[in-house]
Amino acid sequence: MKLAVMSCIHGNYEALNAVLSDIDRHKTDQIYCLGDLVGYGPHPNAVVEMIRSLDIPTCQGCWDEDIVDGLNACDCSYPSQLAEKRGKQAHEWTDQVIHPEVREYLANLPITLQAENLAFVHGSPNSQHEYLLPSMDGFAALERVLSTGADVLFCGHTHVPYVRDLEGGKLSMRVHQPGQAETQKQSTVSLKRIINAGSVGEPRHGRPNATYVLYDTDSKQVTLREVPYDYQKTCLAIVEQGLPPIFAWRLARGMEFAERADDPNHVCQR
Amino acid sequence: MEQWAILSGIEGNLVAYEALLDDIRRQRDSVAELYVLGDVVGLKGDNRAVVQRLQSPRTGELEPQVCIGWWEEQCFNLYLLGGLPDAPELIAQEGADTAQHLFESVSRESVEWMRSLHFGFHELDCLLIHGSTVGYADELTPDMPAIQLCDRLIRADAKNLFCGRSGLAFECWIEPSDLCSTIVTLEGTQAPKEQGRSPRRVVGVGNVGRILGQATYTLYNPANNHITFKTVKYGKAKGFALQGSQSQHGHESPDIRASR
Ligand SMILES: [Zn+2]
Ligand SMILES: [Zn+2]
Numbered sequence: 001m002k003l004a005v006m007s008c009i010h011g012n013y014e015a016l017n018a019v020l021s022d023i024d025r026h027k028t029d030q031i032y033c034l035g036d037l038v039g040y041g042p043h044p045n046a047v048v049e050m051i052r053s054l055d056i057p058t059c060q061g062c063w064d065e066d067i068v069d070g071l072n073a074c075d076c077s078y079p080s081q082l083a084e085k086r087g088k089q090a091h092e093w094t095d096q097v098i099h100p101e102v103r104e105y106l107a108n109l110p111i112t113l114q115a116e117n118l119a120f121v122h123g124s125p126n127s128q129h130e131y132l133l134p135s136m137d138g139f140a141a142l143e144r145v146l147s148t149g150a151d152v153l154f155c156g157h158t159h160v161p162y163v164r165d166l167e168g169g170k171l172s173m174r175v176h177q178p179g180q181a182e183t184q185k186q187s188t189v190s191l192k193r194i195i196n197a198g199s200v201g202e203p204r205h206g207r208p209n210a211t212y213v214l215y216d217t218d219s220k221q222v223t224l225r226e227v228p229y230d231y232q233k234t235c236l237a238i239v240e241q242g243l244p245p246i247f248a249w250r251l252a253r254g255m256e257f258a259e260r261a262d263d264p265n266h267v268c269q270r
Numbered sequence: 271m272e273q274w275a276i277l278s279g280i281e282g283n284l285v286a287y288e289a290l291l292d293d294i295r296r297q298r299d300s301v302a303e304l305y306v307l308g309d310v311v312g313l314k315g316d317n318r319a320v321v322q323r324l325q326s327p328r329t330g331e332l333e334p335q336v337c338i339g340w341w342e343e344q345c346f347n348l349y350l351l352g353g354l355p356d357a358p359e360l361i362a363q364e365g366a367d368t369a370q371h372l373f374e375s376v377s378r379e380s381v382e383w384m385r386s387l388h389f390g391f392h393e394l395d396c397l398l399i400h401g402s403t404v405g406y407a408d409e410l411t412p413d414m415p416a417i418q419l420c421d422r423l424i425r426a427d428a429k430n431l432f433c434g435r436s437g438l439a440f441e442c443w444i445e446p447s448d449l450c451s452t453i454v455t456l457e458g459t460q461a462p463k464e465q466g467r468s469p470r471r472v473v474g475v476g477n478v479g480r481i482l483g484q485a486t487y488t489l490y491n492p493a494n495n496h497i498t499f500k501t502v503k504y505g506k507a508k509g510f511a512l513q514g515s516q517s518q519h520g521h522e523s524p525d526i527r528a529s530r
Contacts, residue, residue: 138451138465143421162455169449169465171416177440178486178499187416189449205456224456 002027005197006212007034007122007156008061009051011041011094012201012251015210016050018229019200026214032113034156034197035061035122037106038094039087040247041201042237048102059120060109062128062157067094068107086244093243112148118217119150123157132194134162142166145192152193152215160205161198161213161224167191195222201234207254272302275332276398276475277487278339278434280306282315282375283479284323289504290478290485291331297489304332305391307434307475308339308400310384311376313368315479321380335391339400340407340435341372342384348373349381359407394492397428401435409435410472412442420444423470430471430495432488437477439486439499445469473497 004023009016023031033056038044040063051058098106111128113120124130125147132144132155141164145153169189176182198211205211208231214223235248275294280287294301310324311317324334344360346352348369360369389406390399401408402422410422410433423431423444447466452459476486476499483505489498 134453134455137424138449138463139417139420139446139467140424141451142449143417146415146417160455162453164454165450165452167450167452170447171420172445172447172469173416173419174443174469175412175440176442177412177438178501185416189417211456222454224454226456 001029001217003118003215003217004028004031004212005034005120005154005195005215006031006200007197008036008159008199008202009033009041009047010036010063010199010201011038011044011047012210012234013041013043013046013050014231014234015201015227015229016047018227019210019212019225020050020054022225022227023212028214031056032120032154033058034120034154035059035109035128036063036156036199037061038067038098038102039063040090040238040243041234042241042243044094044098045102047201048098048105052105057113057120058109059113059122060106060111060128061122063091063094064106064109065128066091067098068103086246089244090247093241114148114150116217117151118154119145119148119152120154121148122155124155125153128157131158132196133158134164134196138166139169139171141194142169142189142192145194146189151191152195154195154197154213154215156197156199158196158204159199159202160196161211162194162196163213163222163224164194164196165191166193198224202251203254204250205254208252209254272491272493273297273299274303274305274490274492275301275487276305276307276432276473276490277478277485278307278400278475279309279312279437279477279480280315280320281309281312281341281477281479282317282320283312283482283485284316284319285504286479286482286485286502287320287323289502290487293487293500293502294332299491301332301489303393304334305398305432306334306336307390307398307432308337308406309341309434309477310336310339311341311345311372312479313364313371313375317375318377318380321376321383325383337388337390337398337400338384338406342387343406344369344372345376345381345384349376349378351381351385392428395429396432396490396492397426397430398432399426400433402426402431402433407435410474411436411438412440412474416444419472420446423472428470429468430473430490432473432475432490434475434477436474437480438474439476439488440472440474441497442472442474443469444472476501 122128172186209226238248347357403425449465452462475488478485485502
């Protein structure tokens with residue numbers, strides 16, 4: 001079976017259309033979406049309506065959660081204070097324009113989806129706000145996959161696509177408890193994989209093209225797709241809607257504006 | 271060599287705590303630090319007295335370094351100093367009557383004092399905490415899958431993770447090795463990296479107050495990385511215990527080499 005997995009559309013209808021056309025050309029059997037349908041971009045309602053009309057199984061992203069629950073975000077939601085301020089503006093704008101049925105749809109999205117040996121989450125199985133960066137400690141990454149019971153974990157949220165294979169990990173454990181004999185255990189973990197789908201509507205890999213992934217469940221082959229589209233249209237709409245122009249600036253460059261997460265390993269406590 | 275005494279779960283049991291302090295005084299190697307990893311209050315004892323005892327150590331006694339535990343979090347909820355006003359965890363675990371009882375057994379001032387405590391302590395290559403950095407309710411036990419304990423150690427960013435949530439006394443060495451990590455991005459395939467780490471340890475420090483007549487705690491020697499679990503038997507009758515508490519030396523763990 002051929003799957004297409006996308007994430008982080010962020011109200012960018014142009015990019016979504018381009019990706020859907022690219023998916024069409026690849027004749028996939030099933031599309032999955034990893035959330036962040038809204039936020040930053042100018043067309044949150046249209047994006048949600050498109051995903052709904054196509055019946056695409058979708059999990060809840062960090063922005064979808066915040067639009068529903070209100071911005072009680074812990075600092076971890078934003079890589080810096082500046083980003084937080086702009087994020088708040090985008091949140092308020094989105095909060096005002098989204099239709100009640102769209103809000104309701106976002107509220108009812110599941111946190112994780114599972115299909116056989118595949119699991120789908122927005123950030124990590126722990127939280128929509130946790131970043132699974134490729135630089136994360138391999139055993140910590142392995143724990144995230146194992147916690148789902150799946151062999152392949154699809155995630156988004158970082159806006160930069162990657163595939164990470166984790167193979168041959170060994171864990172030995174020696175336990176001593178008072179009054180009991182010492183015990184020892186050793187285990188080897190079979191190949192696990194993390195596939196980050198990148199971002200359709202707010203890419204940060206250094207180019208403006210939309211990104212998503214194709215996955216063949218039989219051959220286990222992953223293809224990272226990069227799809228050009230008319231991003232200028234979205235940039236114009238961002239400015240016209242009165243959203244912070246910096247969103248248009250960085251969309252045109254495919255980058256996070258000089259902002260890096262202070263502590264990518266931080267786990268949101270809320 | 272100077273050691274640390276590390277304990278958790280006094281749970282309002284002042285008699286047990288006093289017996290333990292007596293035992294600490296009797297140690298051949300002096301104890302330089304006293305860590306209390308949360309749950310100083312509970313349902314059965316005298317919470318006010320224990321809080322007061324911790325707040326004002328007597329002359330010549332160590333200043334206890336106390337962090338927040340599960341029961342303290344429940345107090346924050348009940349006194350509206352925390353995130354969950356209706357204390358759902360407490361009600362689910364112990365029932366609504368218990369919530370009322372806990373509320374009445376502590377003063378607002380002592381809850382405010384608890385609120386000023388740390389979530390945990392990072393000292394040398396050790397993290398001392400009630401649950402784990404995942405949360406105060408995270409219960410680490412030796413029965414947990416090794417990968418989860420490994421994850422908690424990575425998150426703790428420490429070679430020794432001392433915790434108290436389970437109430438168990440245990441040490442669990444975890445050694446991750448031989449993991450081959452390969453990353454493919456849009457720019458191509460990065461050279462595979464082999465990941466592994468030197469063994470690290472999760473230590474359950476025992477529980478002071480839960481079992482009447484028997485308090486367990488942990489002695490740690492940072493110089494040689496050696497752990498000793500101590501069990502202190504004390505008389506159950508109040509008043510008697512203060513003078514009559516007797517120490518029984520706990521099972522001594524075998525020598526463990528320093529991990530670095
Ligand atoms: Zn996103
Ligand atoms: Zn996100």
